[in-house]
Amino acid sequence: MFGKGIIKGFIETARNFAGSYHDPARMVTLQYPEEKRALPENSRNFPFLVFDGNDPIKGLRCVSCKICEKECPPQCIYIVNERDERGKPLKHPKIFDIDISVCMSCQICVEVCPFDSIKMDQAYELSATERFKKLILHKQDLAKSNDYYHRIHPTEADAVDAILEAERKQHEAKKSAASSETPPAKQ
Amino acid sequence: MQITFYIFGLLVIVGAAGAVSLRKPIHCALSLAVSLAAVAGHFLLLGAEFAGFAQILVYVGAVAILMVFVILLTRENTPGEGLGVGRWMIGAGVAAGVFGVIAACALASKAVWVASAQPEATARGIGEQLMGAYVLPMEALGLLLTVAGIGAVVVAMPDKKVL
Amino acid sequence: MINTGLAAIFLWAGLEQGLGKLLDHGLSLLPPAWRTWATIVVLVGVMLGVFASLFALSTLLERKGLGRMQNRLGPNRVGPYGLLQPVADGIKMLTKEDIVPRGADGVVHFLAPLVLFAPLTLSFAVLPYGRHWVPLNLDAGLLFFFAAGSASELAAFMAGWSSRNKYSMLGGMRAIAQMISFEMPLVVASLSVVMISGTMSLAAIVERQEAWLWIFPKWNVFTPWGLAGFGLFIVAAMAETNRSPFDLPEGESEIIGGFMTEYSGFKYAVFFMGEYFGMFAVSGLAVTLFLGGWNAPLSFLPASFLWFFAKLMALVLVFIWVRGTLPRVRVDQLMNLAWKYLFPMTLLNLFVAALWHYTAVWRAPGGLALRWVLCFAAIAVPCAVLARAMMRSHKWAPRVYRFGD
Numbered sequence: 001m002f003g004k005g006i007i008k009g010f011i012e013t014a015r016n017f018a019g020s021y022h023d024p025a026r027m028v029t030l031q032y033p034e035e036k037r038a039l040p041e042n043s044r045n046f047p048f049l050v051f052d053g054n055d056p057i058k059g060l061r062c063v064s065c066k067i068c069e070k071e072c073p074p075q076c077i078y079i080v081n082e083r084d085e086r087g088k089p090l091k092h093p094k095i096f097d098i099d100i101s102v103c104m105s106c107q108i109c110v111e112v113c114p115f116d117s118i119k120m121d122q123a124y125e126l127s128a129t130e131r132f133k134k135l136i137l138h139k140q141d142l143a144k145s146n147d148y149y150h151r152i153h154p155t156e157a158d159a160v161d162a163i164l165e166a167e168r169k170q171h172e173a174k175k176s177a178a179s180s181e182t183p184p185a186k187q
Numbered sequence: 188m189q190i191t192f193y194i195f196g197l198l199v200i201v202g203a204a205g206a207v208s209l210r211k212p213i214h215c216a217l218s219l220a221v222s223l224a225a226v227a228g229h230f231l232l233l234g235a236e237f238a239g240f241a242q243i244l245v246y247v248g249a250v251a252i253l254m255v256f257v258i259l260l261t262r263e264n265t266p267g268e269g270l271g272v273g274r275w276m277i278g279a280g281v282a283a284g285v286f287g288v289i290a291a292c293a294l295a296s297k298a299v300w301v302a303s304a305q306p307e308a309t310a311r312g313i314g315e316q317l318m319g320a321y322v323l324p325m326e327a328l329g330l331l332l333t334v335a336g337i338g339a340v341v342v343a344m345p346d347k348k349v350l
Numbered sequence: 351m352i353n354t355g356l357a358a359i360f361l362w363a364g365l366e367q368g369l370g371k372l373l374d375h376g377l378s379l380l381p382p383a384w385r386t387w388a389t390i391v392v393l394v395g396v397m398l399g400v401f402a403s404l405f406a407l408s409t410l411l412e413r414k415g416l417g418r419m420q421n422r423l424g425p426n427r428v429g430p431y432g433l434l435q436p437v438a439d440g441i442k443m444l445t446k447e448d449i450v451p452r453g454a455d456g457v458v459h460f461l462a463p464l465v466l467f468a469p470l471t472l473s474f475a476v477l478p479y480g481r482h483w484v485p486l487n488l489d490a491g492l493l494f495f496f497a498a499g500s501a502s503e504l505a506a507f508m509a510g511w512s513s514r515n516k517y518s519m520l521g522g523m524r525a526i527a528q529m530i531s532f533e534m535p536l537v538v539a540s541l542s543v544v545m546i547s548g549t550m551s552l553a554a555i556v557e558r559q560e561a562w563l564w565i566f567p568k569w570n571v572f573t574p575w576g577l578a579g580f581g582l583f584i585v586a587a588m589a590e591t592n593r594s595p596f597d598l599p600e601g602e603s604e605i606i607g608g609f610m611t612e613y614s615g616f617k618y619a620v621f622f623m624g625e626y627f628g629m630f631a632v633s634g635l636a637v638t639l640f641l642g643g644w645n646a647p648l649s650f651l652p653a654s655f656l657w658f659f660a661k662l663m664a665l666v667l668v669f670i671w672v673r674g675t676l677p678r679v680r681v682d683q684l685m686n687l688a689w690k691y692l693f694p695m696t697l698l699n700l701f702v703a704a705l706w707h708y709t710a711v712w713r714a715p716g717g718l719a720l721r722w723v724l725c726f727a728a729i730a731v732p733c734a735v736l737a738r739a740m741m742r743s744h745k746w747a748p749r750v751y752r753f754g755d
Contacts, residue, residue, distance in 0.1 A: 002734050009675045013419045020418040029422045213511060217458065220504060236490045240497040248500025248533075252526055255507055259523075310490050310550050346752075 041153060044120035046100045047109055049142045056143040061117030063091035068109035068118055076102035077109065096139040101131060116160045122152050192232060198225035212258045220251035237310045356651075363652035366480060393485050397474055405626045406436035408663075412670050419674035443619035451514055451612050458512035463613070463620035466505035470627045473498035477634045478553040480644050480655035491552040492544060495635060496537055499590070502624070503529045506592075506599065509621070510609035521608025524681055525592060525599030531688035532589035532596075536632075538696035539583040542575055542703040543639045552635075556643030565649045569642035574725035575703035578733075580640040582696050584668075587632035589688070591625060594673035598681055633665040634658075641665075690740060695733060702729045 019026035030037055051059035069077040082094040109118050121144070128134035150157040202222025206215045223246040230239035317325050373392065377385050410432060414424030425432040450459055476491040478484040488494050503526060510522015547555045561568040570576035589596040600608035607613075610621050637643060637658060644658045679687070702725050709721050 002737050006676065010671065013671065013675045016421055017415070017418045020421060026421050027418075027423070031423070031426075211455075213455075214458070217504075217508070224501070236488065237493065240490060240493040243497040244493070244500050248497070248503060249530065251504060252507065252530065255504070255511075256523075256526070259511070310493070 446615035513612035535692035
């Protein structure tokens with residue numbers, strides 16, 4: 001029929017117009033600062049440090065082994081070990097900085113960490129007003145709780161907790177086995 | 188005399204003077220358009236509504252555009268030299284002579300101030316005259332326009348092998 | 351809800367008469383020498399104010415309407431539902447730097463927006479907004495409207511030429527070619543209305559459409575020649591005002607801005623406003639000629655200027671709908687449409703209007719239906735045949751280039 005294409009076009013735009021009021025498939029706008037898109041579970045942005053419990057200093061899982069610093073390809077992690085008064089290294093980082101203007105989100109630091117203490121975060125609203133000072137995240141910015149980890153990556157966090165629990169049980173069993181064995185008599 | 192008569196008259200004269208003396212051809216065409224629009228204003232002052240509106244429709248809306256197109260498409264727009272002083276004097280002299288002759292004739296004739304018995308200058312009046320007393324010239328004009336239109340189409344038609 | 355709607359309509363009609371009396375009373379307070387000038391000033395001020403606010407409203411409607419048609423929200427941040435967006439746009443336009451290219455022709459560049467805007471505003475003066483609300487009741491009102499519209503065509507060329515820019519020049523020439531070509535179907539389509547109504551005065555044309563068939567109106571659009579004429583008029587009107595799908599001269603995605611490329615700030619705002627005012631003017635004329643002007647859609651409702659503006663905004667919404675739906679027409683398709691299709695159809699419409707008029711004496715019971723069928727076939731069949739012939743006339747052949755022969 002003559003003019004059929006035009007009529008079909010008009011019907012389609014009218015349907016779009018009417019549908020945009022009640023049909024979410026026909027209104028795809030997300031009004032950003034008020035509404036945020038739900039991120040998929042495995043999405044990642046920059047790393048963060050996990051602490052167990054409520055105390056970000058005592059519960060921090062990181063023991064400052066510096067493996068992630070060595071393995072990081074663009075070398076964006078800077079760690080300084082904490083030493084006590086006599087110079088003995090404590091298993092705690094004094095300085096743990098990540099330069100997020102350099103970090104490329106490759107997740108290698110997460111893969112090599114033996115203590116499951118550094119994991120990938122999903123936060124993306126990290127704009128700063130100054131490139132060199134404000135885009136370096138320090139230990140207090142990076143330390144986030146295990147509950148937060150459960151919120152953003154539930155399956156992964158459950159798996160990590162299971163592994164840590166198993167390790168802890170193994171450690172306990174070995175300790176109690178070692179303590180319940182009578183030490184061999186020294187002749 | 189109303190002030191509007193003088194304003195329109197001034198526009199006509201200034202526009203016409205600009206049309207012959209400005210440097211760039213496009214400016215000349217545009218000032219001619221101004222002059223024609225002011226002539227339409229004169230028609231409206233005389234009460235000839237149809238003539239005034241038709242003047243704007245045809246002259247300003249079509250003839251001026253045609254002139255502008257012609258200037259644009261046929262010559263490069265380098266500004267020509269302006270008129271020299273000698274040429275202005277000769278031109279002013281000729282214009283003054285013609286004006287003097289026409290003014291003398293107009294003032295010497297007897298003016299007939301008849302306000303009645305004039306045909307209505309409305310569209311209906313013009314239409315009745317056109318279809319009644321002057322139908323033959325109107326048909327001849329229509330034939331002329333048709334021939335002109337066909338001629339334009341023939342001149343602008345591309346060669347057969349392009350299609 | 352219908353009862354409150356009806357009550358509101360009757361109240362508004364009463365207000366309208368009250369407004370007229372208030373104006374007369376206010377004017378009679380002034381000394382007689384001032385009265386003409388005061389009337390003129392008040393009328394011009396009110397008209398400009400009304401149309402400027404309609405302009406603001408329709409820019410917002412366009413952006414939100416187009417947005418919804420394209421599955422997105424329009425602007426909704428400035429004010430509730432984005433109602434103050436036109437204010438923000440106005441402030442932006444006024445405070446932008448006015449850039450004039452160095453090689454541009456200063457005087458012509460400055461005058462072009464004014465030459466576009468002033469005649470279009472003039473053409474608002476002859477539209478009948480209400481029963482006795484015509485600012486300028488000319489006997490040849492329709493002719494005045496078309497004269498004013500054609501005087502604004504030179505502006506597109508002035509803008510394109512004075513900018514010293516090949517894209518602007520192209521846009522300007524296309525704009526003039528388009529405006530001249532579509533003026534013919536526009537004028538001849540409205541000529542059929544003049545033929546049937548017997549007058550060129552717009553107020554008289556509206557009064558002649560004040561007839562009722564039981565409770566339904568007998569506007570010109572409800573006749574076969576009126577329906578076809580309305581369609582042809584609207585298509586030609588869209589092309590006259592450079593409105594999508596005929597917005598090639600200002601093709602935003604093709605030649606940057608067409609003849610408006612080198613204009614910024616307030617001059618661009620005047621061009622923009624001129625385009626919208628042109629849209630209002632031709633919509634107002636379409637409402638007057640075909641849709642019954644200020645007449646109400648049902649016979650028991652009072653006539654008022656509200657119906658005029660409601661129909662005007664409905665037509666503007668149709669313009670926006672078409673803009674959101676159809677793709678842009680190419681320039682040779684545009685010329686073909688004007689000369690080979692619309693213009694013959696409008697001439698045929700004249701014949702059909704005459705046929706309708708002379709068969710009005712068929713008063714037998716099936717007479718109306720038979721007249722409708724006859725006249726509709728007389729215009730629909732050639733329409734389809736012509737369209738099919740034009741679609742088939744493309745001979746696809748290898749392209750041959752002519753270089754300056």
